[in-house]
Each structure stands twice: as structure tokens, then as C-alpha cells.
Amino acid sequence: MSKIIDTFIAPPCHDKVEILYQDEHLVLINKPTGLLSLSGKNPQNIDSVHHRLVQIFPGCTLVHRLDFGTSGLMVIARNKAINAALCQQFSQRTVTKVYSALLCGHLHDNEGVIDAAIAKDPALFPLMSICEIHGKPARSDYRVVERFYHELENGSLLPLTRVHLTPQTGRTHQLRIHCQLLGHPILGCDLYGGLISPGTEHTPRLMLHASELHFTHPVSGESIKASNASPFGT
Known part of the structure; x- marks a missing residue:
């Protein structure tokens, strides 16, 4: 099978990630368009929702992703146990x-x-x-x-x-x-x-x-x- 090479370089995103709600377990955000959900392998694609939020909420993890160009609501888990519980809800389609x-x-x-x-x-x-x-x-x-x-x-x-x-x-x-x-x-x-x-x-x-x-x-x-x-x- 041919190896997939991702040559995409994300342009700078100057819009902020808006925090809509937070408690000790999870965070709800509004993701801006033009921002990766997760940092890419290319060091030029380090900026992402996760990269920004982990500076504020150490140990937080993404439960789901939005495409680079898609904006809107994302729920972020603040620890592994919450991540597992939320991932189960997504996998069970609830x-x-x-x-x-x-x-x-x-x-x-x-x-x-x-x-x-x-x-x-x-x-x-x-x-x-x-x-x-x-x-x-x-x-x-x-x-x-x-x-x-x-x-x-x-x-x-x-x-x-x-x-x-x-x-x-x-x-x-x-x-x-x-x-x-x-x-x-x-x-x-x-x-x-x-x-x-x-x-x-x-x-x-x-x-x-x-x-x-x-x-x-x-x-x-x-x-x-x-x-x-x-x-x-x-």
C-alpha cells in the first residue's frame, strides 16, 4: 500500500478559541475556522485546539474533532476517565x-x-x-x-x-x-x-x-x- 504523505501547511489562525463552559471535568469551546483540532506531525502545524488548551488545562484530551475549516462546538475532557466516558457516548451514538x-x-x-x-x-x-x-x-x-x-x-x-x-x-x-x-x-x-x-x-x-x-x-x-x-x- 502506498504511503500517504500530508503536505498541508496550515496558515496562521489569529482567532481565539472561545471557552463557553468549564468545570473540573470538561470544557466546552467554540472552535474558530482555520484551526486544526490536533497538531500535525509537521512542526509547522503545531498550532491547534489541543495545543492551545493544554496550556490552560494540563492533561486535557480531545474527545472528537472538527475539520480544519469547520467552526463550532467541541467538548474537551480534562482527564482520561472523562475522556473514556465521553468517547463511549460518541461510539454508542448517544x-x-x-x-x-x-x-x-x-x-x-x-x-x-x-x-x-x-x-x-x-x-x-x-x-x-x-x-x-x-x-x-x-x-x-x-x-x-x-x-x-x-x-x-x-x-x-x-x-x-x-x-x-x-x-x-x-x-x-x-x-x-x-x-x-x-x-x-x-x-x-x-x-x-x-x-x-x-x-x-x-x-x-x-x-x-x-x-x-x-x-x-x-x-x-x-x-x-x-x-x-x-x-x-x-
Whole structure:
């Protein structure tokens, strides 16, 4: 099997990691777009959510990750026991994650389900692929919030659909590739066809934001329903 070489160098991220809640067991944060969740092997990719937070909360660990371009809610464990308890909730799929996104074009249906297996292919790295034979099961729900037009600098109108996406599984790039499969990629997605035409205007960030995170506090047993408004509209 050919060795995968990651040549990506993350540009500097000057936005802060916003701490929304903290106790002695866990931390809830709002991750900015353009920041790695975990530091890369390349020393130029040292800056990350974990690298920053471990300076504040020694011994903290990531329970889950968000893609480099995705912003929004993450829960961080402050010790190994809490990490194990939260990871179990994620693996048992008792955690609910809701994302806000802007999709290119106008979706026909107001809601629906995308059920398509996703596979890794070293030949396509960093892209994932839809593959029912070799892929792992992947399922995402979507619900339309608004259909509208965005006026570009050249005066043309770009049709967009604001949606809420709820992944039932947690595959790499799941929401991005599932939206591409719908024929409506996420605006600003450089991997799965969400970039607007060159010369129209500056390509925006990846318009994907983790806006809700529901889980059970592993110590108190309290039902946590965290929400964080999307920076590009609800």
C-alpha cells in the first residue's frame, strides 16, 4: 500500500478559541475556522485546539474533532476517565450533533436522509469517496431552513440553501461528501466542489458550523444541550 504523505501547511489562525463552559471535568469551546483540532506531525502545524488548551488545562484530551475549516462546538475532557466516558457516548451514538451549513444551489426537498458508505482511498488523499463495497456505513439527515440568493460582486446572483445537518455516524468529511452527493456541495468547500467561480469574489470560508451538541455529563448525569449560533446565520 502506498504511503500517504500530508503536505498541508496550515496558515496562521489569529482567532481565539472561545471557552463557553468549564468545570473540573470538561470544557466546552467554540472552535474558530482555520484551526486544526490536533497538531500535525509537521512542526509547522503545531498550532491547534489541543495545543492551545493544554496550556490552560494540563492533561486535557480531545474527545472528537472538527475539520480544519469547520467552526463550532467541541467538548474537551480534562482527564482520561472523562475522556473514556465521553468517547463511549460518541461510539454508542448517544451524542447528538447539529451543524449549520450553506449549500450551493436550491435543494428541492425540505428534508431528507443521505445514506451512503464512505471509504478512504490512499490514491485520492485527502479526499474520501463514496463506496458501498469497501466503505463504512454513513448516514446524515438534512433539513432546509431557508432558500435565498446572494449577490456577487459582478452583480450575478448565487442561489444558496441554509440547512441544518445531523450526522448519525461520524465518518471523515461525512457532511461535505454527502452534500456533494446531493448535488449541493457546502459553500467554500475546496475538496468537494463548493468553490464559486474564479473572478466573482473572494472564496469564503467553509460554511459549516457545529451549532448544537447534546450529551450527558459523565459525572453529574445532567443532560447538556449546548448551542452556539453560526457566524454566517442560523
